[in-house]
């Protein structure tokens with residue numbers, strides 16, 4: 001992990017708290033449980049219509065290698081999931097504006 005002070009932080013980030021600029025490794029603890037546990041319990045907010053709902057309630061079109069996840073209210077694509085033959089999974093974010101874990105954080 002690299003650490004740098006951030007004297008040039010944007011003004012909208014101004015506060016009395018000291019901030020540092022680090023690399024993505026700093027998110028390991030904060031994001032634990034967001035994608036590793038049951039993802040269907042995540043609440044997604046659609047960036048198009050602002051509806052929030054559980055991923056489990058979204059509309060999903062799928063075949064053997066691809067899933068298109070759509071907003072139940074406006075039908076915009078929230079994200080797509082593609083599974084490659086070697087096992088890699090690609091998630092392409094579309095209209096998802098926010099992903100929130102359940103209140104218990106899991």
Ligand SMILES: [Zn+2]
Nearest residue numbers: 046049071074
């Ligand atoms: Zn929507």
